[in-house]
Amino acid sequence: MTDMVASQGLSHSRKMTIYIALLVGLFMGVLDAQIVATALPTIAADLGKLELFGWVGAAYLLATAAVTPFYGKLGDLFGRKRVFMVAIVLFVVGSLACGLAWSMESLIAARVLQGLGGGGLMTSAFGILADLFEPRERAKYQGMSSAVFTVASLVGPVAGGVISQTVGWEYIFLINLPIGIGVIAVLIWAMPNFDTGRKPSIDYPGGFLLAAAVTATVFWAEEALGGGYGGVMSYLLPAVVLAALTGFVMVERKADEPMVPLHLFANRSISLALIISVVSGVATLGMLNYFALFLQTVTGLPPALAGLLFLPSSIGSLIASIGSGYLVSRSGRYKVFPIASMALGAVVLIGFSMVHASTPLWVIGVLMFFFSTAIGLQMQTLMTAVQAAAPMRDVGAATGTITLARMIGASLGLAANGGLLTAALMRGQETISAATLAAMPGPMTDMTPAAIATLPSAAASEVVEVFTTAFGTVFYFGAALFAVGFVCALLLPNVKLEGRHKEPAGEKPSERTPATVPAGE
Known part of the structure; x- marks a missing residue:
């Protein structure tokens, strides 16, 4: 019996209990990819080895990316409860090891262990949602899941800074222990084990x-x-x-059981959704980390006020994710949301390229709101599209593939945007006056908001102008990526999600065809 078929016998209250536990697990997995960013200076000051600074974040990201495909397929073969439980145990043990780290090297090793679990939390959570809810109903609940994903990405840097400065950096990891143990206890009680009916054959x-x-x-x-x-x-x-x-x-x-069945890529909905996910990952998730630096350098906002401007982002993401999920659930149509997302994202980033030191805060707040609205409109709808287009036996592999696409996009975005910014700053340094160069404590790439604040007003204005131009380059790059995503979204098939899976005569449940019908039917 497949997880989907067996889950139909669960009561609504039991499904919601499982769903909430999954949201908590998903939140932890995403949060730990971001929370360490603002705590790193404190960690490096305590553990030393500043040259290994970047590996604390990269180790988690690399481990998560490496195991994501495995979790999707293993869930298809062994049942998603077992796989999710393994993932969260690894994550909790890794979190404990991080909190007990005595050196930078031991922390990096612990982050690898934590990432091995974190990759499974994200992939398996979305796979279990596909088992619990039918396609159109699923869109509504995945809307909240995608909102959790975005909010965790936004809250992470703020929480990391607050926790590390108040109770100690160790607790950004140790806080996962009671939460993770609670999720494990709930799932052991609420979620039954389902036999997939398939003979495991792992494609190592x-x-x-x-x-x-x-x-x-x-x-x-x-x-x-x-x-x-x-x-x-x-x-x-x-x-x-x-x-x-x-x-x-x-x-x-x-x-016999490919890790990622190649026939998935022959489906236009899946292949286009994967391309859009990579492109939007570069332009959105890979951009969020640079907004705080942008706000503090270009507009001169203090860290606390810059952090408050991320509040509209959280609201925009919540409204867009939940709202689009509800509308997809009602109508069964999802194509309009990725199209709107890509168009809105391009417009917003062009708007950001026009922000300068005297731009009113309310304008920046509106731009932040609509930027995360663009994220919320496409994340869950693309996940719904991929899961509906894939045969039921391959839903886990398809879910893991689109999760991986987003992760790769975010990784490429963090690096590409950073590279573009660095190159633009170095070009800008060649244009500034000799007096400003003499006043600067180091190269343009070392000019933090605190360093800019120590400069004479004329020199500070010149440096800020260089940052404004440099960030403009990054924003135009992101807008161009959104334009590519917009074209891909237009090419998505205009299908309608069925309320329930249709079972062709004589076909096994695990081999069902996608729960979609052509437009107009």
Whole structure:
């Protein structure tokens, strides 16, 4: 019996109990990808080894990206409850190890363990949602799930700074212990074990080749594209990616249970949704981390006030995610939301490129609101589209694939946007006056908001102008990516989600076809 079929016998209250537990697990997994950012200076001051600073975040990201494909497929084979429980146990144990770390090296190793669980929290949570709810009903609940994803991304940096400065950086990790144990207890009680009815046949070669390709891609994005490496590494890592992907395709063609069934990519809805997810990941999730720096350098806002401007972002994401989910649930149509998301994102980033030191705060707040609205309009609708287009037996693999696409997009975005900003700042440094150069304590890339505040007013204005122009380059790049996503969204098939899966005569439940019908039916 598949998880989907068996879950139909659960009461609504029991489904909602499972759903809330999943949201908490999802929130923890996403939060820990972001919460460490603002705590890193405190961690480095305590543990030393400043040169390993970047690896505390990169280790979690790399581990999460590497295991995401495994969790989706293992959920299809063994049942998603078992897989989710393994993921959250790994995450809790990794969190404990992070809190007890005695050196930067031990913290990085613990972050790898934590990431091995974190990848499963995100992938398995969305897979379980696909089991609990029918496609149109699912859109409504995935709206809240996507809102949790975005809010965790926004809250993470703020929470990391507050916790590390008040009770100690260790507690940004240790706080996961009671929450994670609570989620485990709830799921043990509320969620039954379902037999998938499939003989497990794990595609280890395919999984490891895909993990190698993803890890090399993320590593290249974090280190090479972002400026960490030059020379041979810039060419070697893409070659590793190409070789791993070539081997992966060859293995998947012959595997009995491929890690990512290649036939998924033949479906236009799935392939376009994956492209949009990568592109939007670069332009949205890869952009959010730079807004705080932008607000503090260009507008001169103090950190606390800049943080408050992220509140409209949370509200926009919540409204868009929940609202679009409700509308998809009512109508069964989702295509309009990615189209609107991509168009809105392009307009908002062009608006950000016009922000300067004297721009009213309410204008910035409106832009922040609509930027996260653009995120909320597409995240859950694309997940719904992919899960509805995939055969039920491959829902986990499809869910893992789109989660991975977003993660790769975010990683590429963090690196690409950082590289663009650095290059633009260095070009801008060549145009400033000799007097300003003499007043600066270091190169333009070292000019933090605090450093800018120490400059004479004329020099500070000149430096801020360089930052304004540099961020404009980043925003135009993001707007161009949104334009690409807009074209891909227009090409999505205009299908209507069924209220319930249709079972063709003689077909096994685990082999169902997608719960969609062509437009107009």
